[in-house]
Amino acid sequence: xxxxxxxxxxxxxxxxxxxxxxxxxxxxxxxxxxxxxxxxxxxxxxxxxxxxxxxxxxxxxxxxxxxxxxxxxxxxxxxxxxxxxxxxxxxxxxxxxxxxxxxxxxxxxxxxxxxxxxxxxxxxxxxxxxxxxxxxxxxxxxxxxxxxxxxxxxxxxxxxxxxxxxxxxxxxxxxxxxxxxxxxxxxxxxxxxxxxxxxxxxxxxxxxxxxxxxxxxxxxxxxxxxxxxxxxxxxxxxxxxxxxxxxxxxxxxxxxxxxxxxxxxxxxxxxxxxxxxxxxxxxxxxxxxxxxxxxxxxxxxxxxxxxxxxxxxxxxxxxxxxxxxxxxxxxxxxxxxxxxxxxxxxxxxxxxxxxxxxxxxxxxx
Amino acid sequence: xxxxxxxxxxxxxxxxxxxxxxxxxxxxxxxxxxxxxxxxxxxxxxxxxxxxxxxxxxxxxxxxxxxxxxxxxxxxxxxxxxxxxxxxxxxxxxxxxxxxxxxxxxxxxxxxxxxxxxxxxxxxxxxxxxxxxxxxxxxxxxxxxxxxxxxxxxxxxxxxxxxxxxxxxxxxxxxxxxxxxxxxxxxxxxxxxxxxxxxxxxxxxxxxxxxxxxxxxxxxxxxxxxxxxxxxxxxxxxxxxxxxxxxxxxxxxxxxxxxxxxxxxxxxxxxxxxxxxxxxxxxxxxxxxxxxxxxxxxxxxxxxxxxxxxxxxxxxxxxxxxxxxxxxxxxxxxxxxxxxxxxxxxxxxxxxxxxxxxxxxxxxx
Numbered sequence: 236x237x238x239x240x241x242x243x244x245x246x247x248x249x250x251x252x253x254x255x256x257x258x259x260x261x262x263x264x265x266x267x268x269x270x271x272x273x274x275x276x277x278x279x280x281x282x283x284x285x286x287x288x289x290x291x292x293x294x295x296x297x298x299x300x301x302x303x304x305x306x307x308x309x310x311x312x313x314x315x316x317x318x319x320x321x322x323x324x325x326x327x328x329x330x331x332x333x334x335x336x337x338x339x340x341x342x343x344x345x346x347x348x349x350x351x352x353x354x355x356x357x358x359x360x361x362x363x364x365x366x367x368x369x370x371x372x373x374x375x376x377x378x379x380x381x382x383x384x385x386x387x388x389x390x391x392x393x394x395x396x397x398x399x400x401x402x403x404x405x406x407x408x409x410x411x412x413x414x415x416x417x418x419x420x421x422x423x424x425x426x427x428x429x430x431x432x433x434x435x436x437x438x439x440x441x442x443x444x445x446x447x448x449x450x451x452x453x454x455x456x457x458x459x460x461x462x463x464x465x466x467x468x469x470x471x472x473x474x475x476x477x478x479x480x481x482x483x484x485x486x487x488x489x490x491x492x493x494x495x496x497x498x499x500x501x502x503x504x505x506x507x508x509x510x511x512x513x514x515x516x517x518x519x520x521x522x523x524x525x526x527x528x529x530x531x532x533x534x535x536x537x538x539x540x541x542x543x544x545x546x547x548x549x550x551x552x553x554x555x556x557x558x559x560x561x562x563x564x565x566x567x568x569x570x571x572x573x574x575x576x577x578x579x580x581x582x583x584x585x586x587x588x589x590x591x592x593x594x595x596x597x598x599x600x
Numbered sequence: 601x602x603x604x605x606x607x608x609x610x611x612x613x614x615x616x617x618x619x620x621x622x623x624x625x626x627x628x629x630x631x632x633x634x635x636x637x638x639x640x641x642x643x644x645x646x647x648x649x650x651x652x653x654x655x656x657x658x659x660x661x662x663x664x665x666x667x668x669x670x671x672x673x674x675x676x677x678x679x680x681x682x683x684x685x686x687x688x689x690x691x692x693x694x695x696x697x698x699x700x701x702x703x704x705x706x707x708x709x710x711x712x713x714x715x716x717x718x719x720x721x722x723x724x725x726x727x728x729x730x731x732x733x734x735x736x737x738x739x740x741x742x743x744x745x746x747x748x749x750x751x752x753x754x755x756x757x758x759x760x761x762x763x764x765x766x767x768x769x770x771x772x773x774x775x776x777x778x779x780x781x782x783x784x785x786x787x788x789x790x791x792x793x794x795x796x797x798x799x800x801x802x803x804x805x806x807x808x809x810x811x812x813x814x815x816x817x818x819x820x821x822x823x824x825x826x827x828x829x830x831x832x833x834x835x836x837x838x839x840x841x842x843x844x845x846x847x848x849x850x851x852x853x854x855x856x857x858x859x860x861x862x863x864x865x866x867x868x869x870x871x872x873x874x875x876x877x878x879x880x881x882x883x884x885x886x887x888x889x890x891x892x893x894x895x896x897x898x899x900x901x902x903x904x905x906x907x908x909x910x911x912x913x914x915x916x917x918x919x920x921x922x923x924x925x926x927x928x929x930x931x932x933x934x935x936x937x938x939x940x941x942x943x944x945x946x947x948x949x950x951x952x953x954x955x956x957x958x959x960x961x962x963x964x965x
Contacts, residue, residue, distance in 0.1 A: 308869060308898055315866045317859075329899070337903040339866060340895075494682075501680045501704060504673060530705075533673055534694070538702035 236272045236300025236325040244294050245313045245321070248279035249306075251290040251462060254435055256306040257283035264344045267303040268310075270330075272296045280352060281306065286432050287352040287465040288439075300325050301346040312339055352465050355456055358449040359422050361395060364415070365443040365459065371402045371413040372437045374591055377560050379430040380406035387471040390427035393455075397421060403476050404430070409557050410476055410594040424450045427469040436464055480594060481580055484573035486520065489543040489586065492570045496562040498527060498538045503555035505531045515598055516555040521548040551577050552598040561593040601637045601665025601690040609659050610678045610686070613644035614671075616655040616827060619800055621671040622648035629709045632668040633675075635695075637661045645717060646671065651797050652717040652830040653804075665690050666711040677704055717830050720821055723814040724787045726760055729780070730808040730824065736767045736778040737802045739956055742925050744795040745771035752836040755792035758820075762786060768841050769795070774922050775841055775959040789815045792834040801829055845959060846945055849938035851885060854908040854951065857935045861927040863892060863903045868920035870896045880963055881920040886913040916942050917963040926958040 249268065257265035260283060271278040276293045302325050312332065322333040328343040372391075380388035392403040401414040439462055440446060446459035457464040502516045506529070519526040520542075527538040551574060562570065567585040574581040577597055584592045614633065622630035625648060636643040642661065645654045667690050677697065687698040693708040737756075745753035757768040766779040804827055805811060811824035822829040867881045871894070884891040885907075892903040916939060927935065932950040939946040942962055949957045 305898070311869050312866065315862055315869070317862060335904075336906075337863070337901070339902075340900040342897070342899045497680060497682060498702070501677065504676050504680070532707070533670070534707045535705040536702070537704075539700075541701075 236270075236302060236323070236330075237297035238272050238277055238294050238323045239297065240277070240292075240294040240321055240323070242313065242316045242318055242321060244277070244292050245316070248277065248290055248292055249310045249313050251439065252279045252281040252288045253306055253310055254438075255281040255283055255286050255288040260284075264303060264348050265350075266306055267344050267349065268306045269301065269303045269346060269349050271301045272299050274299070282350060282352055282465070284350060285429060285467050286435065287463075288435065289352065289463045289465075291461045302328065302330050303344040303346045303349050304330065304341055305343070309341060312341065355449050355451045355454060358451045358456070359424065360447050360449050361417075361420060361422050361424065362445050362447055363400065363417070365440055365446050367415050368400075368446065369437055369440045371400075371415060372433050374413040374564055375402045375404045375411040376430055376433050376437065377564065378404040378406060378409050378411040378593070386469050387427055387473050390429050390469040391433055392473040392476075393424065393426055393428050395420065395422065395424040397423065403473070405474065405476065408554065408596050409561070410479065411561070411591075412476065412480070412593075413591045415590060424448075426450065426452075426455060427471065427473055428455065428466060429469055432464065432466040439464065479580060480592065481573070481575060481582060483575065484546070484582070485575045486544070486546040486549050486573070488520065488525075488545075488572040489569050490525070490540070490572060491542075492562055492565050492568060494540055495525070495570065496559065498525075498540055499555050499558045499562070502527050502529055502536050502538060503559065505529055505533050505536055506555070514555045515552050516558065517550060517552040519550045520544065549574060549577060551581060553581070553595055554598060557595050561595070601635070601667060601688070601695075602662035603637050603642055603659050603688045604662065605642070605657075605659040605686055605688070607678065607681045607683055607686060609642070609657050610681070613642070613655055613657055614675045614678050616804065617644045617646040617653045618671055618675055619803075620646040620648060620651050620653040625649075629668060629713050630715075631671055632709050632714065633671045634666065634668045634711060634714050636666045637664050639664070647715060647717055647830070649715060650794060650832050651800065652828075653800065654717065654828045654830075656826045667693065667695050668709040668711045668714050669695065669706055670708070674706060677706065720814050720816045720819060723816045723821070724789065725812050725814050726782075726785060726787050726789065727810050727812055728765065728782070730805055730811050732780050733765075733811065734802055734805045736765075736780060737798050739778040739929055740767045740769045740776040741795055741798050741802065742929065743769040743771060743774050743776040743958065751834050752792055752838050755794050755834040756798050757792050757838040757841075758789065760785065760787065760789040762788065768838070770839065770841065773919065773961050774926070775844065776926070776956075777841065777845070777958075778956045780955060789813075791815065791817075791820060792836065792838055793820065793831060794834060797829065797831040804829065844945060845957065846938070846940060846947060848940065849911070849947070850940045851909070851911040851914050851938070853885065853890075853910075853937040854934050855890070855905070855937060856907075857927055857930050857933060859905055860890070860935065861924065863890075863905055864920050864923045864927070867892050867894055867901050867903060868924065870894055870898050870901055871920070879920045880917050881923065882915060882917040884915045885909065914939060914942060916946060918946070918960055919963060922960050926960070 269280040276291050278291050280289045317334050324331045330341050332339045394401045398417050400417045403412050443459045449456040455466055499516050503514050506514050523544040525540045529536050565585050569586040571584045580594050582592050582594050634645040641656050641658045643656050682699050689696045693710055695706050697704045759766045763782050765782045768777050808824045814821040820831055864881050868879050871879050888909040890905045894901050926948055930950050934951040936949045945959050947957050947959050
């Protein structure tokens with residue numbers, strides 16, 4: 236393998252794939268980045284066996300070939316290369332990077348041992364709108380479970396039903412749901428995509444108008460720009476989320492999003508350091524205002540926020556973190572809160588937007 | 601105590617003093633920030649008994665008084681206050697912060713127990729040029745020792761001898777020295793200032809043309825803008841640094857600063873992860889070039905850098921970190937390197953600048 240390129244080319248490749256490099260694998264070669272010089276250009280590739288990322292860069296290929304290089308060291312060398320023209324030559328499993336009057340030889344792994352990131356030969360291909368899909372990820376990915384005791388809750392349910400696409404996530408205490416139109420689509424798909432994959436899609440999708448996904452029963456490939464993201468699907472049954480979303484309510488509020496966020500953040504300061512670590516915030520909803528009156532050994536807070544109220548007065552307690560998380564991604568000036576009592580699931584929606592909701596279970600106290 | 605102010609006032613006060621708050625003291629009240637409402641305005645004050653910082657803010661004082669508030673919680677509350685007008689009233693040791701229709705009550709400490717930050721009644725006052733002094737700190741503070749086994753090496757020697765001011769730091773492996781003119785000064789001072797104090801001075805000095813220092817045998821007060829920084833001096837004898845700075849050399853080089861930094865950073869990547877943790881870089885100086893040829897289990901590097909050379913060829917080994925640290929603060933395009941052999945102290949200076957040098961002891965290998 237012999238290639239001519241710039242520091243920018245190498246940086247772009249490394250930065251795109253590096254987050255798929257395994258950090259905890261016992262298989263040493265998974266700590267590598269694979270470079271494949273082909274007629275198409277230079278492929279960078281990394282995988283942790285669950286997620287794989289590839290990018291093709293149009294550099295000058297003088298001789299084809301493959302190497303696998305230790306990701307962290309290669310990335311640090313690349314970041315410190317000069318802006319001059321760079322020539323890379325492989326020598327067995329190693330490479331020599333030539334720049335100015337100097338060169339750096341990096342010891343690599345045997346590329347034959349690097350796991351193949353297989354294509355999905357006969358999968359359906361579905362076109363998704365780039366900015367919309369990216370926004371749907373932002374609206375839902377935060378509600379995934381972090382603990383891996385029940386794998387289905389660490390992923391997002393992607394459902395495509397002809398002209399409708401939806402993403403759902405839940406950690407069993409809260410649930411986020413976002414849907415959108417998929418004009419002209421005739422195909423169907425349902426699968427649970429790991430949240431790490433979705434975070435990478437969110438990071439890598441730029442201002443592309445569309446991205447393609449190619450789907451099978453166990454895997455999905457996202458294609459956009461010159462990037463491919465391959466992911467395994469999480470096996471298991473996602474809960475029937477539709478039946479937990481209430482269709483009616485006894486109390487409906489319209490609240491200034493920013494003011495509510497500030498209020499809850501202040502109230503949470505009082506309980507954050509306490510030994511119960513509960514971080515509870517209690518909304519006393521009455522007479523078109525939300526009142527919060529709380530105290531701890533650190534002090535007291537008394538907040539009053541004017542709102543528009545329809546229906547009954549009610550007092551509900553929440554985990555403040557869940558309210559803060561969801562209010563941070565609501566972009567409308569006002570947020571709707573719907574509830575049917577202190578022990579019923581509470582629904583938050585942006586004003587004038589039927590495509591998104593976040594449901595939070597109250598705390599019993 | 602009753603005051604009217606804005607969020608910006610409170611943020612400014614908290615951000616200025618917060619780094620002097622003790623993080624490891626067993627005396628709980630040192631985790632507090634003291635607020636004193638006086639006729640002059642509102643003083644914010646924090647100390648860890650070694651370093652103290654005070655700032656006076658011109659807010660509307662309705663009633664004088666003092667409180668001491670837990671620093672971290674107060675800072676977080678302040679950051680989350682609305683931009684509306686704010687009223688603070690003390691009630692015993694506690695305060696109530698009023699904003700919009702809400703209020704936050706914070707439990708405080710007994711201000712009587714807060715240690716006094718005493719003035720230096722009869723100390724000499726010396727005026728220092730702000731930007732120059734700030735630059736001198738940057739040029740020297742990095743070479744202080746981190747370990748506290750020998751306290752004098754954790755500080756910077758400040759010497760004022762009439763019209764000359766100098767700062768010196770050393771961790772015994774390297775030494776940084778910076779001097780400047782102090783036009784018209786008649787006074788003298790010599791003392792070892794803790795590096796943490798100097799870092800705070802560096803952070804807090806803005807574009808003030810001058811700052812004053814008031815000195816005594818055991819303490820110093822820096823005054824600038826509306827800020828006072830009080831510090832204890834470190835007791836002990838600073839080494840006689842002048843006798844270790846070589847006055848002659850057998851080899852003198854003129855080197856592109858940026859290229860040398862990049863070269864040493866690349867070379868250090870090879871040894872950084874090795875089990876010896878030495879991070880050695882070896883300069884082979886001959887025929888007007890520096891050659892670096894190194895290898896480890898990770899790979900090899902071969903760098904060649906053209907330089908201007910006077911005098912003998914020589915090969916010297918350094919701790920790469922020390923070379924990287926000093927090259928990062930040299931602002932001239934070219935750096936001078938002077939040495940008298942592989943085991944003699946090596947001096948680095950900016951080109952055309954007799955006011956600064958950094959001396960590094962070579963490694964024996």
